[in-house]
Amino acid sequence: MKELVYLPDVVTLNLCEATCNGCGMCIKVCPHEVFELSGKKAHIVRKDFCMECGACALNCQVKAITVNSGVGCAAGIIGGILNNTEPTCGCSDSKAACC
Amino acid sequence: MKSEYITGNTSVNGEAIPVVSTELNTKDFLGAVMVRWGINRDRYRVNPGIYAVGSPGPGAEVFVSANYKLSFDSLRKNLQGKNGWILVLDTKGVNVWCAAGKGTFGTKELINRINIVNLDKIVSHKRLILPQLGATGVAAFKVKEETGFNVHYGPVRAADIKKFIADGYRADKEMRKVNFSFIDRVKLIPNDFVYGKFYLLAAMAVLFLLSGISAHGFSYRNFQDEGGSAILKVFLAYFAGIVITPIFLPYLPARFFSFKGFYSGTIVFLILLLTRSAGHNLFEILSWFLIITTISSFLAMNFTGSSTYTSLSGVKKEMKISIPLQIGFAFTGIGLQIAEKLIY
Numbered sequence: 148m149k150e151l152v153y154l155p156d157v158v159t160l161n162l163c164e165a166t167c168n169g170c171g172m173c174i175k176v177c178p179h180e181v182f183e184l185s186g187k188k189a190h191i192v193r194k195d196f197c198m199e200c201g202a203c204a205l206n207c208q209v210k211a212i213t214v215n216s217g218v219g220c221a222a223g224i225i226g227g228i229l230n231n232t233e234p235t236c237g238c239s240d241s242k243a244a245c246c
Numbered sequence: 247m248k249s250e251y252i253t254g255n256t257s258v259n260g261e262a263i264p265v266v267s268t269e270l271n272t273k274d275f276l277g278a279v280m281v282r283w284g285i286n287r288d289r290y291r292v293n294p295g296i297y298a299v300g301s302p303g304p305g306a307e308v309f310v311s312a313n314y315k316l317s318f319d320s321l322r323k324n325l326q327g328k329n330g331w332i333l334v335l336d337t338k339g340v341n342v343w344c345a346a347g348k349g350t351f352g353t354k355e356l357i358n359r360i361n362i363v364n365l366d367k368i369v370s371h372k373r374l375i376l377p378q379l380g381a382t383g384v385a386a387f388k389v390k391e392e393t394g395f396n397v398h399y400g401p402v403r404a405a406d407i408k409k410f411i412a413d414g415y416r417a418d419k420e421m422r423k424v425n426f427s428f429i430d431r432v433k434l435i436p437n438d439f440v441y442g443k444f445y446l447l448a449a450m451a452v453l454f455l456l457s458g459i460s461a462h463g464f465s466y467r468n469f470q471d472e473g474g475s476a477i478l479k480v481f482l483a484y485f486a487g488i489v490i491t492p493i494f495l496p497y498l499p500a501r502f503f504s505f506k507g508f509y510s511g512t513i514v515f516l517i518l519l520l521t522r523s524a525g526h527n528l529f530e531i532l533s534w535f536l537i538i539t540t541i542s543s544f545l546a547m548n549f550t551g552s553s554t555y556t557s558l559s560g561v562k563k564e565m566k567i568s569i570p571l572q573i574g575f576a577f578t579g580i581g582l583q584i585a586e587k588l589i590y
């Protein structure tokens with residue numbers, strides 16, 4: 148099956164290759180194969196596939212990755228605006244669909 | 247109350263650790279079906295702590311899970327024939343991915359739980375296997391610093407665990423990747439269907455009321471003649487947004503979910519048009535087109551939350567463009583509807 152990709156050129160993912168130590172952790176945790184390792188450095192190769200989950204940035208020990216992470220969920224964003232909080236999905240309450 | 251999946255106890259350093267079955271029974275299946283339909287979701291939890299599978303010794307692997315029973319069930323089922331430990335984190339009954347996003351399946355809770363159960367007294371090694379999707383909440387290097395345990399991210403799907411173990415604790419590319427297959431999407435439908443019921447009832451109520459309007463105020467005859475068909479149309483629009491959109495997601499020619507929903511709403515509208523049930527005159531037909539596509543589009547947009555490839559920045563962009571359009575469509579549609587009733 149063709150892999151789904153959302154919107155082009157919106158993702159906030161950034162990688163500072165100079166800081167990267169080539170540990171490969173970001174590659175292990177990314178669910179969308181966004182990174183590749185070559186020449187002892189990680190590279191972003193499929194940026195538009197990134198869903199801004201934040202796993203890579205959180206697991207990069209040298210903080211080479213930044214991403215404005217959060218749930219890509221319209222209901223969560225609406226809820227966030229209404230309650231004046233960060234977008235969150237209503238996973239924990241009984242009615243909610245899950246993000 | 248003793249849970250049915252606990253088959254006995256094993257004693258480690260004088261402490262009893264519950265042993266769990268790797269067979270799911272009818273009750274587990276029924277429970278899973280109910281959860282998918284949004285019933286009893288809150289009570290579908292496992293107590294956090296340590297569990298044994300088979301008869302594990304100090305060298306057996308430790309698998310980390312959420313205390314959402316479906317996550318726990320799919321893990322134990324896939325450990326059939328193995329000896330191992332399951333460390334259940336307190337994620338407030340939420341599955342791994344959601345909980346990781348919220349931080350409840352997180353670094354702090356994992357460190358806490360390791361200490362509470364005295365994991366270093368139970369096993370002699372320093373290896374933890376986490377579902378890969380937990381990485382959104384867990385910083386492996388911090389867990390290592392605080393507890394000495396090495397976090398290994400396993401496959402995304404519990405079904406790949408056996409292969410992961412057989413391959414020497416290596417998750418290959420496919421195991422690491424999140425898909426959003428037809429089956430994945432269909433599984434989400436019941437829950438979304440139930441979740442949106444308030445939108446559905448509200449929209450039905452509004453359009454039912456509108457159907458009663460006539461040039462002489464509300465008319466019973468109009469309710470009788472038009473009310474039922476108005477409710478049906480709203481239901482079809484709901485169906486388009488919540489069922490047709492996810493099913494045909496990759497084939498609806500748009501990137502925005504809201505536009506995908508617009509298309510599936512259009513399909514429903516065309517069916518109504520072809521069966522001559524879209525309205526009696528141009529005004530009414532146009533108003534139903536606008537209303538049906540708005541409802542479907544709005545609900546489809548909410549499906550971004552269930553999908554596994556939409557980013558926060560992307561959804562924000564989509565909403566910025568779509569919501570004004572949806573509001574415009576909805577007001578024009580309702581306006582036409584009222585105008586039509588007053589004129590004809």
Ligand code: SF4
Binds near residue numbers: 166168171172174188
């Ligand atoms: S996790 Fe960080 S340091 Fe390691 S390869 Fe990725 S970017 Fe480089």
Ligand code: SF4
Binds near residue numbers: 160176198203204
């Ligand atoms: S934010 Fe998530 S999807 Fe995006 S690159 Fe990092 S791990 Fe991959």
